[in-house]
Amino acid sequence: MNRIILHIDMNSYFASVEQQANPFLRGKAIGVTGKRKERSVVAAASREAKKLGVKTAMSTWEAKRILPSIILVAGDPEKYGDITRRFNAIFRDYTPLVEQFSVDESFLDVTDVAQDYLGATAIALAIRERLRTECGDFITASIGIAPNKLLAKLASETVKPSGLTVVRPHEAIALLDRCALQDLCGIGPRIADRLGDLGIRSFAQLRQFPLDTLAAEFKSYGLWLHNAAHGIGDDTVSPDAEDPKSVGHSYTLPADTSDPTVVQRHLLALCDKVAWRLRRDGFAARCVTAYVRFGDFSGAGKQHRFQEPTNNGLELFKIAWGLIRQNGSDVSLKQIRLVGISASGLITGSRPTSLFRKDRNVVSTLHALDKLQTRFGDRAWTRASLLSTNVLERTSGFHYDHEL
Amino acid sequence: MHALIDDAVDVIVSFDQNRVIPKRMRWDNRIYNLKAVNLIHTAREGAKRVFYFSVSDLTNSFKLRLDTESLEWRLVETYTA
Numbered sequence: 001m002n003r004i005i006l007h008i009d010m011n012s013y014f015a016s017v018e019q020q021a022n023p024f025l026r027g028k029a030i031g032v033t034g035k036r037k038e039r040s041v042v043a044a045a046s047r048e049a050k051k052l053g054v055k056t057a058m059s060t061w062e063a064k065r066i067l068p069s070i071i072l073v074a075g076d077p078e079k080y081g082d083i084t085r086r087f088n089a090i091f092r093d094y095t096p097l098v099e100q101f102s103v104d105e106s107f108l109d110v111t112d113v114a115q116d117y118l119g120a121t122a123i124a125l126a127i128r129e130r131l132r133t134e135c136g137d138f139i140t141a142s143i144g145i146a147p148n149k150l151l152a153k154l155a156s157e158t159v160k161p162s163g164l165t166v167v168r169p170h171e172a173i174a175l176l177d178r179c180a181l182q183d184l185c186g187i188g189p190r191i192a193d194r195l196g197d198l199g200i201r202s203f204a205q206l207r208q209f210p211l212d213t214l215a216a217e218f219k220s221y222g223l224w225l226h227n228a229a230h231g232i233g234d235d236t237v238s239p240d241a242e243d244p245k246s247v248g249h250s251y252t253l254p255a256d257t258s259d260p261t262v263v264q265r266h267l268l269a270l271c272d273k274v275a276w277r278l279r280r281d282g283f284a285a286r287c288v289t290a291y292v293r294f295g296d297f298s299g300a301g302k303q304h305r306f307q308e309p310t311n312n313g314l315e316l317f318k319i320a321w322g323l324i325r326q327n328g329s330d331v332s333l334k335q336i337r338l339v340g341i342s343a344s345g346l347i348t349g350s351r352p353t354s355l356f357r358k359d360r361n362v363v364s365t366l367h368a369l370d371k372l373q374t375r376f377g378d379r380a381w382t383r384a385s386l387l388s389t390n391v392l393e394r395t396s397g398f399h400y401d402h403e404l
Numbered sequence: 405m406h407a408l409i410d411d412a413v414d415v416i417v418s419f420d421q422n423r424v425i426p427k428r429m430r431w432d433n434r435i436y437n438l439k440a441v442n443l444i445h446t447a448r449e450g451a452k453r454v455f456y457f458s459v460s461d462l463t464n465s466f467k468l469r470l471d472t473e474s475l476e477w478r479l480v481e482t483y484t485a
Contacts, residue, residue, distance in 0.1 A: 020458075
């Protein structure tokens, strides 16, 4: 039986939430940035800003150059996270099969509750009304209804803002043929270029193209492309969040620096954040990746695997700093713009107690600090060496720092 | 103009269908009659839950913070058109 999938995509999400919160921003071109407005990007542009050429992920200086009158608003991740929880709770009132795809979009499988496309449309309209009354008039969504997630997402993106697009199974090909290849989630500029090299510039051409030639060019992705061109895609909505494969943080420094101490302090602060998330969720890492981006936007990164898993921020820092030094990126010679760390190779479960008292003391100290942080929040303690280092929360992304 | 502040304020609220609605605020010896509650959101600070009220009068937008442990109201942001 064909499933009936809703894709609900909040329009200009962060900007709409800001316009809901502040009536004096409504009807104006605004861009939501990171906590700092300079050296940041536009995480979301309002509809008015988009109409005047500002795009999501554009740097703030470029947005200002295109539209000098744009109002830049520092993002408020706590607010967006709370509204995201609120609208997903509304969705779960209609079906337990809700998959949060990103901070501002979710898939719902309404097959059993809706029974047919008319029922699904009624659910979509009811959800839209509840969004209006429970989140606010300015927080609107585009909704796509289709037999799988791929088509539902494509459908929701065809009409913005506040669109409602229904694509029944027999209408899938017609929808695809109205769209460009890059409109489909999964076909980015590089794949589109490679398809172009094969003479494929539309879904009709992709359908005609021999599958074995596609598979030879794209390996297993060739079958995915072939199926997508026929409107075939994944229709499984998974409500359970999977365990993370890695935990990481990166941070754009307030100013480019070649001072190793500044870089070290920010890296240590990031390592402590990563380590706390690992301990909170019961993980330890056996692999660390450290990376830097330089002032000229070139970058370098390196990974190290090790046997003894850790979730101690200081240990992560020692490994990460060693990697940055090894990387050939002589910190004292290059201006560093961004520093980042990712912990992977995650394992769960208890680990053997160390034979050494010093190690056992560290574990019990971290346990005590974790209790403190759980009770009083992430500002409950800091290292003396980091008192002057302020790592601001980020605005975009899925898992917000403020959940730490 | 947007400003980040952190001042204790006095707030008069009404309670309507399990909702708290700020009606009037005294800040810096001035009274502001709040015309609209535009958005309410919550945040966690450790085990503590904090409520934020985005409210406005005819010329200003305010963000108020209600600490549910101390029941203290603070004005944390203003925006003047």
